[in-house]
Amino acid sequence: MSVLLDFAFYYPLVMSMLWMSGSILYFLRWERRQPPRTEPQPLPEQPPISILVPCHNEGTHIRETIGQLARQRWPEFEIIAVNDGSTDDTGEQLDALAKEVPQLRVIHFAANQGKAMGLRMAALAARHEFLVCIDGDTLLDENAAHWMMRHLLDSSRVGAVTGNPRIRNRSTLLGKLQVGEFSSIIGLIKRAQRVYGRIFTVSGVIAAFRKRALLDVGYWNVDMVTEDIDVSWRLQMRHWDVRYEPNALCWLLTPETVHGLWRQRLRWAQGGSEVLLRYASGLFNWRRRRMWPVALEYLLSLVWAYLMLVVVAVWAVGKFVPLPPEIAVPSLLPRWHGVILGLTCLTQFMLSLVIDRRYETRIGRNYYWMIWYPIAYWMINTLTTVVAFPKALLKRRGVRAVWVSPDRGLR
Template identity: 35%
Template sequence: MMSYISGLVQDFTTYYPIFMTLIWIIGSWLSSFHFNNEKSNEPNTNEKVTILMSIFNEENHIVETLSSFTQLTYANFDVVVVDDKSTDNSVNLVKNWLDKHDSVPVRLIELSKNLGKAAALNQAIKQIDAPYILVTDADAILAHDVIEELLKQVTDKTVAAVTGKPVVRNRTTLLAKLQTLEYLGIIDRIKRAQDFLYGGIMTVAGVVVLYRREALMSVAGFDSTAITEDIDITWRLRKKNWRIRYTPHALVYILAPETIHGYVKQRVRWSVGGIEVLLKNLKWTFKGTNKRQKLLLVDVCLSHIWSWTVIITSIQYLVVTIDTQTFSLPGVVIMIYILLFFSMMLQGILQDHGQSQLGVPELFVIPFYSTFYWITVLITAIMSQLNVAFFHKQRGSWSSPDRGR
């Protein structure tokens, strides 16, 4: 019996990455037909869009981001900046920028005390009357046509939110280059596949999301206690039968962490937020009738189970190696891993159509990016599970992320 269970654990550990990679490749390929058909469509509305940006100590990036709004091509938009009681020079920089620029209507809301990102967004939403709200970050640079591309996916009144594609713009370190490939080769594949196969994605990219204001109000806005408000609101909207879409044509240029500490901190926070959502929605998902939603949650569960089977299998392998004093690797399986990940990377490059502007430095690190991704998944999954089990207290708060250079 024990040997049978051991065999199952080893098989799951070995073949889960292969199976999921095939799902991502096939789903991403199938989704390309949909996106290619809609690429040339005109936005289905010319209604007002409000760009909403919450800030807390953003003096290093806020002016660059505000200036980027002057390049947007959509005619009917304005900007709301809500300051969550910054302690640096952010507010003065915003005010100085407003004094010098009047081509873009920008309104600054100053909160009297620090509330946290989600609560700050909620305070601003109460003062917005536009039917669509584009939430972005203070260090993000939106592509000039991002609003039009997001609106193209608002195909009917059941669509609550549409998220776009982040592109890393700081690539001065090996870690940043690896993340560039991760966003292009893996994250974009996953979101394309989820959107096509599951009828929606697991989580919006909080750095660029177009929300229907009506949908936000139907769930009482963002949850101020959630550690990742973007993951949380995705599932709360789905719970109300709203659709969440993804489009790879709506680009936002982001700053990725350039230190190991900053990177791990970011990914553990994301993973902890995912576990929060998992625990909140287990009962609802499995009692409901939405089969695609069940598959989406099973996907999350399996990734966390896999992290522990890797640990168990690795210990078993180490014990056997020491006992027999022989060292061997499954060459065929490793070759399959390599072929699949190079296939996924090639697919990512072809579907990217030059959006990520890959250069020679990024191409040189392609052989390492798949190992980097799966090790990241393993480490952050284990750390987040331990965090939730022993240390975590649910709360939403601001922190100063590593945003590179």
């Protein structure tokens, strides 16, 4: 039991150190050269792009989303919105917007086909080689396309670029916690993974692709719960480069209820497990060795989640049945190791917020709330991982993943 407890302590500690060191290297190598909050530098060329917006029951937000897209600072672009079997007035609003926004084209699905199919159809209908994909409730920064195109034009081997999602709704504790999470967890991890070789996933809410790269891997798979994780792995296993661009900002809505947050994290966890299970055999190839750290990191996170379940179970049994001292867990309350993990977590949050002040000057006000993150979110993420892995293991291949509803949990 002592070995298991040591792993439970050292795994998050070591990973936090790796993320922080990787993010510092990323900052020193790339970010510090770009002055904060400045206009992007001119590009040698600005080819036309297609912006893809899959929608399902986005009537509340779609007008704001399309209106913001129309203000992109890019010489030539088209917007392709896919109404994926919406049961609200999304379709009617898109048809009305098509008369107001000359760049907009609308595709209607009679029935719910899923986000991956919507992206596939929009990509096939796109006139241009470079695709920018966002969600139907997302506000894209006016310069976001410019920042992502910088990478796609830099090298013909860049297949995808993921941007920097920011939280719009911050009125609740869950909203405030996710501001820090997207900065200190998601942002830091993407920076570190970019330095160490491979990125686990592009952000489905904001990403740019080279159409030729998508064609090479067969576009998005329609039977994966998280199409963004799946396409990221397939691109990189085919040796396409995937990059992170923190200047490519967008603003999204996140769950504000525990139920909404649970559904979101369960889908993320199941998607990661599905990808690991489907492509694990293909990783036993020396040419794909740069994917090994990403796969190992996720595998260890699975082991850690189940280990924590075992620790809690042993502690609970010990309350009713006397256990030998070598396997007993006397308490779940933090002791010296919990204090170290808590201080490391807060240091990670501090580092990420200092870096992210370049993009959001007042983000530091959320630091106070992050003291609750290790307790609330580690528990939720651990439970969703434990529940999601059997779901991924038992899922039949080929079953299409369709929209359930806009996954926000808004009140």
